[in-house]
Amino acid sequence: MSHQDDPVVISEESNLVGGDQTIKKTTTTLSFYHELDHWQKDNHYILSGYVKETNSYKKCLASLTYIHNETVNIYTHLLPCSLVLAAVLYYIEYYLPIYPTYIGWEKFNFAQFAIAVTVCFGASASFHTIKSHSQKICKFGNQLDYFGIIILITCSLISIVLFAFYDDSFYWKQIFITTFLTLGTICTVLTLDPRFATPEYRPLRSLMFIIFGLSGLFPVVVAINKYGYHVAVTRSNAHWLVAEGGFYITGAVLYAMRVPERFDFSDGEGRSKVGRFDIYFHSHQIFHVMVVIAAFCHWKALVGCYKYLHEVILNESSY
Numbered sequence: 001m002s003h004q005d006d007p008v009v010i011s012e013e014s015n016l017v018g019g020d021q022t023i024k025k026t027t028t029t030l031s032f033y034h035e036l037d038h039w040q041k042d043n044h045y046i047l048s049g050y051v052k053e054t055n056s057y058k059k060c061l062a063s064l065t066y067i068h069n070e071t072v073n074i075y076t077h078l079l080p081c082s083l084v085l086a087a088v089l090y091y092i093e094y095y096l097p098i099y100p101t102y103i104g105w106e107k108f109n110f111a112q113f114a115i116a117v118t119v120c121f122g123a124s125a126s127f128h129t130i131k132s133h134s135q136k137i138c139k140f141g142n143q144l145d146y147f148g149i150i151i152l153i154t155c156s157l158i159s160i161v162l163f164a165f166y167d168d169s170f171y172w173k174q175i176f177i178t179t180f181l182t183l184g185t186i187c188t189v190l191t192l193d194p195r196f197a198t199p200e201y202r203p204l205r206s207l208m209f210i211i212f213g214l215s216g217l218f219p220v221v222v223a224i225n226k227y228g229y230h231v232a233v234t235r236s237n238a239h240w241l242v243a244e245g246g247f248y249i250t251g252a253v254l255y256a257m258r259v260p261e262r263f264d265f266s267d268g269e270g271r272s273k274v275g276r277f278d279i280y281f282h283s284h285q286i287f288h289v290m291v292v293i294a295a296f297c298h299w300k301a302l303v304g305c306y307k308y309l310h311e312v313i314l315n316e317s318s319y
């Protein structure tokens with residue numbers, strides 16, 4: 001039977017409701033790409049497994065209970081979102097005060113990063129859950145998703161600078177933070193203001209996000225100039241930050257290029273390999289996993305910066 005003509009039946013169940021012999025039958029079917037409305041069409045390499053327009057939050061929430069092509073996108077961010085804050089609060093409570101030089105403000109730096117991760121992953125999981133509702137709600141969810149990314153970039157950049165430039169007597173911390181907040185605000189306006197929602201502003205939006213991400217190099221250049229290469233790298237735990245950037249960029253490039261689903265093929269002689277990545281392992285899912293790994297790398301860098309602050313910077317200054 002043709003793959004294209006056969007909608008996937010996901011669940012079919014019959015329940016006796018109470019004792020009144022009423023039979024409730026629930027059938028959930030998923031749609032193929034060619035069956036979608038225009039606004040739902042995004043990645044033509046993903047052929048099946050779509051939840052068609054629901055016009056119902058209840059149905060969107062119900063889609064959390066069965067497998068479709070957004071399931072992995074949802075849970076790859078919903079699970080970390082649910083765990084991160086509790087894990088970081090535990091860390092703050094039991095691991096930060098081990099240094100006699102611990103002051104107390106440091107916990108807010110860890111907390112703001114944890115909140116940013118929770119907001120970003122929560123917004124992303126929400127978007128992927130409600131994107132099948134309607135065009136209007138999908139657009140709103142998409143803006144929410146981008147806003148979460150902006151929050152995460154801003155808080156990530158600020159968190160490292162606060163530790164790595166802790167003893168800086170110049171105003172570098174203030175300059176960096178002002179720069180990050182300004183760029184974050186510009187990206188927010190470009191994302192949320194309807195005047196910039198048209199396609200002709202898309203290159204400007206992309207450019208501003210790239211500049212925003214690259215602004216993280218600004219403190220690196222200043223640190224190398226100020227402390228020398230070796231100390232700058234040690235202070236900022238640069239190896240973890242480089243790994244973080246690598247995962248973000250790799251994930252974004254794979255997603256932009258629709259890899260691996262673009263390598264699906266059909267030779268017209270019955271050896272079709274089309275649709276292999278519809279449900280699992282398509283580019284957006286890989287992107288999500290890379291983002292989670294990148295956030296973990298950032299966490300490792302932040303912990304490393306905290307240790308350096310107390311074992312070297314404050315330790316030396318206390319003699």
Ligand SMILES: [Zn+2]
Pocket residue numbers: 073124128284288
């Ligand atoms: Zn996503």
